[in-house]
Structures are given as structure tokens and as C-alpha cells.
Amino acid sequence: MADIQGSYDDPFAAVPDALAGLLDSGDAGGSVAVFVDGEPVVDVWGGFADADRTVPWQRDTITNVWSVTKTMTALCALVLADRGDLDLGAPVARYWPEFAAAGKEKVLVRHLLSHTAGLPDWDGPVEELYDWPSATARLAAQAPQWEPGSAAGYHSLTQGFLVGEVVRRITGRSVGEFFAEEVAAPLGADFHIGLPAGHDHRVALTVPPPSRDESYAAGAPGGGASPATGATTVRxxxxxxxxxRRAQIPAASGFGNARSVALVQSVMACGGAIRGRRLLSQAGCDRAREEQFQGVDRLLGMPVRWGLGYGLFGSAYGWGGWGGAIVVVEPGARMAVAYVTNQMREPADDDRGMEIIAAAHDGLGRLTD
Structure with a gap:
């Protein structure tokens, strides 16, 4: 069995066992964390940080979590809404006047958070994703593909720029700066949207699925645009x-590990406060679960329930990223579960996140027995 580092409470022994099983089945490396009441009951890691499997995954190894980043960007918006600085029911153009162009006067902030704004496709060059003014100007000029609010289509790359520009217009800070100063720093969370060069040595680069190379393109939930849409693909x-790494792509370029992801989202699981730090109220947390859409997502091609910035799954909510990372928030259990990996698998064959979550539930059941 793969060597697993870290610590865990005995009732949750199934969680490190599940991670070991994934590594034994061929994965390069990864980390898992389970937080209950804002404290870690599982914080484990194992495997390797590189494709050649020569560099062990360390406690402070971080990797790109792709669309799990969306949950961090959503949290920033919810914090501003809770402070009264952002009206989620207001037109986006109230904060970003240029956005009203091309028939978008009726697009509301909540439409951005729920993938119902009608702007799902990134149709510019990949390089423009690294230039915030150019990226947001492109989106401000676009016309919506459907009546805003009437349908959902996964805004895989665009959502972060749309929500992030609203955050910037309100605060005068980029979403990465706001997250760093208002969320990560108070919690001591090692998560970054726009990674400084000083952290490069800790990064585990993404490993493509077996038999694929770095030309492997996003086309699945949590990645970039679907090739079927004709939009720009991300490799x-x-x-x-x-x-x-340097850019702020707030829908897909966050870097962290399972510990930092679970720590941040524990705020949502615990009514807005953990470790003596309150980021938002219980009511502010509850907004995430306000259903904005239920039905078949036009781009994902599957039934979804969208809340405000999170996918809804029964009484839980969260989201996953291209390549396998996932976070799930369970307010009823005051639990957050995160799995982060550098190893991609083909999406149709990837149920690793569900395995980890099931193991966490096994531990939760043992706690209450």
C-alpha cells in the first residue's frame, strides 16, 4: 500500500486508506483533508509531485485545483454581499457600467454566480486570459447567448472574470488580492489566486491522464471550454x-492543497466563523444554497442545481475541477471535505472525489455511533 503522510482521527481511517488506494491504482500524488467544526480530522498526503515520480508530495505541496477555484471566488462575492457592499439581485452594470453593452442590461449579479448569464464561452486566445483588462473588456462587449436567467450553461472560464470584475469595481482590489487579504490571511490558508514566484518550487504540475500528453485539452466539467462549443480550449x-500561475483566472487558476481548500470552505460549513474568525454571517452562508437553476445545463449536458456560486447536491454544496479536485461543504455536519491531486484521469472514468467523500461520511457515521 502507498505510504500516506499526515494525521487523522481514528474514526476517519477510511479516508487515508482511500487515498492510498488511488495512489496504488496509478495516480501520481494528492492530498485529502476533512474538517469538522473548523478543525482537521483528516490531513493526509502521499505520492509524488512530478510526472517522473522522483519528487515526493510534501505537506506544503500545492497544485492547480482548476474549477474548485470557483468556490473561492464565490466566497469573496458572498462576503461582500453579507457586508452590504454587493446586491446579488442588482444588474451587473450597476457596478460595471461598460457591461451593459450588447443587450446585457438585464444580467444580474446572481446570474453570474449561477452560470445563467448567457456568457459561457471564452472565444479569445488563451494568452488573453493572462491580461485582466483585455479579458474583461472582451466579456463586456459580448452579447448573451440566451435570455439571462432563463437557462444555465457552465461558464467554465468566464465566470471568474465576470464575478472578479464586480469584486474589483466594488473594492478597488483584484479578486486575488481581496481573497488573500480578507479570506486567506485571517484563516492562515495556503491558497492563492495569482501565485507569486516564491511559491513555484512547491507546485506539483498537472499530469495528463495515462496515454495522454500535455496537449490534452479541457472538455469536461471543471476545465476549460468544451470543444463542441467552438470556444477556445485549454490544454x-x-x-x-x-x-x-501568475495570472488571476478566478474560475480556474487557484493553487492550494486539500488542507487549504477544506479550511477556507469550512467557513461555509460552520455558519461563517471558524477559529475565532468570522468572515460572514449564517445568513450570508445560507445564500450559497439559494437555488437559482435546476435542469439540464446546456454545456455540461447533465442535470444540475446551481446555487449562488456553488453546485447544490441535496443538503450539501461545492464543486469540482478538471483533473479531479473537489470540495464539498456539508453544513448539517459542519464538515468540509477536499481532495486535491496533480493526476488527471479521463472524466468518464473518474469517481475519485466521490470515493473520498464516501470515506469521509463513513468517519462521520463512526463519530455519531
């Missing part, structure tokens, strides 16, 4: 570039 090579 593993792009995500592994220095330019991607």
Missing part, C-alpha cells in the same frame, strides 16, 4: 505554464 500545457 494541460497551458495550466502548467508560468503565465497561468
Amino acid at each position: 494541460v500545457r497551458d495550466g502548467n505554464s508560468v503565465a497561468w
Whole structure:
């Protein structure tokens, strides 16, 4: 069995066992964390940080979590809404006047958070993703593909720029700066949207699925645009570039590990406060679960329930990223579960996140027995 490092409470022994099983089945490396009441009951890692499997995954190894980043960007918006600085029911143009162009006067902030704004496709060059003014100007000029609010289509790359520009217009800070100062720093969370060069040595680059190379393109939930839409695709090579790490792509370029992901989202699981730090109220947390859409997502091609910035799954909510990372928030259990990996699998064959979550539930059941 793969060697697993870290610590865990005995009732949750199934969780490190599940991670070991994934590594034994061929994965390069990864980490898992389970937080209950804002404290870790599982914080484990194992495997390797590189495709050649020569560099062990360390406690402070971080990797691109792709669309799990969306949950961090959503949290920033919810914090501003809770403070009264952002009206989620207001037109986006109230904060970003240029956005009203091309028939978008009726697009509301909540439409951005729920993938119902009608702007799902990134149709510019990949390189423009690294230039915030150009990226947001492109989106401000676009016309919606459907009546805003009437349908959902996964805004895989665009959502972060749309929500992030609203955050910037309100606060005068980029979403990466706001997250760093208002969320990560108070909690001591090692998560970054726009990674400084000083952290590069800790990064585990994304490893494509077996038999694939770095030209492997996003086309699944949590990645970039679907090739079927005609929009720009994102490749593993792009995500592994220095330019991607430095840029703020708030839908897909967050870097962290399972510990930092679970720590941040524990705020949502625990009514807005953990470790003596309150980021938002219980009511502010509850907004995430306000259903905005239920039905078949036009781009994902599957039934979804969208809340405000999170996918809804029964009484839980969260989201996953291209390549396998996932976070799930369970307010009823005051639990957050995160799995982060550098190893991609083909989406149709990837149920690793569900395995980890099931193991966490096994531990939760043992706690209450």
C-alpha cells in the first residue's frame, strides 16, 4: 500500500486508506483533508509531485485545483454581499457600467454566480486570459447567448472574470488580492489566486491522464471550454505554464492543497466563523444554497442545481475541477471535505472525489455511533 503522510482521527481511517488506494491504482500524488467544526480530522498526503515520480508530495505541496477555484471566488462575492457592499439581485452594470453593452442590461449579479448569464464561452486566445483588462473588456462587449436567467450553461472560464470584475469595481482590489487579504490571511490558508514566484518550487504540475500528453485539452466539467462549443480550449500545457500561475483566472487558476481548500470552505460549513474568525454571517452562508437553476445545463449536458456560486447536491454544496479536485461543504455536519491531486484521469472514468467523500461520511457515521 502507498505510504500516506499526515494525521487523522481514528474514526476517519477510511479516508487515508482511500487515498492510498488511488495512489496504488496509478495516480501520481494528492492530498485529502476533512474538517469538522473548523478543525482537521483528516490531513493526509502521499505520492509524488512530478510526472517522473522522483519528487515526493510534501505537506506544503500545492497544485492547480482548476474549477474548485470557483468556490473561492464565490466566497469573496458572498462576503461582500453579507457586508452590504454587493446586491446579488442588482444588474451587473450597476457596478460595471461598460457591461451593459450588447443587450446585457438585464444580467444580474446572481446570474453570474449561477452560470445563467448567457456568457459561457471564452472565444479569445488563451494568452488573453493572462491580461485582466483585455479579458474583461472582451466579456463586456459580448452579447448573451440566451435570455439571462432563463437557462444555465457552465461558464467554465468566464465566470471568474465576470464575478472578479464586480469584486474589483466594488473594492478597488483584484479578486486575488481581496481573497488573500480578507479570506486567506485571517484563516492562515495556503491558497492563492495569482501565485507569486516564491511559491513555484512547491507546485506539483498537472499530469495528463495515462496515454495522454500535455496537449490534452479541457472538455469536461471543471476545465476549460468544451470543444463542441467552438470556444477556445485549454490544454494541460497551458495550466502548467508560468503565465497561468501568475495570472488571476478566478474560475480556474487557484493553487492550494486539500488542507487549504477544506479550511477556507469550512467557513461555509460552520455558519461563517471558524477559529475565532468570522468572515460572514449564517445568513450570508445560507445564500450559497439559494437555488437559482435546476435542469439540464446546456454545456455540461447533465442535470444540475446551481446555487449562488456553488453546485447544490441535496443538503450539501461545492464543486469540482478538471483533473479531479473537489470540495464539498456539508453544513448539517459542519464538515468540509477536499481532495486535491496533480493526476488527471479521463472524466468518464473518474469517481475519485466521490470515493473520498464516501470515506469521509463513513468517519462521520463512526463519530455519531
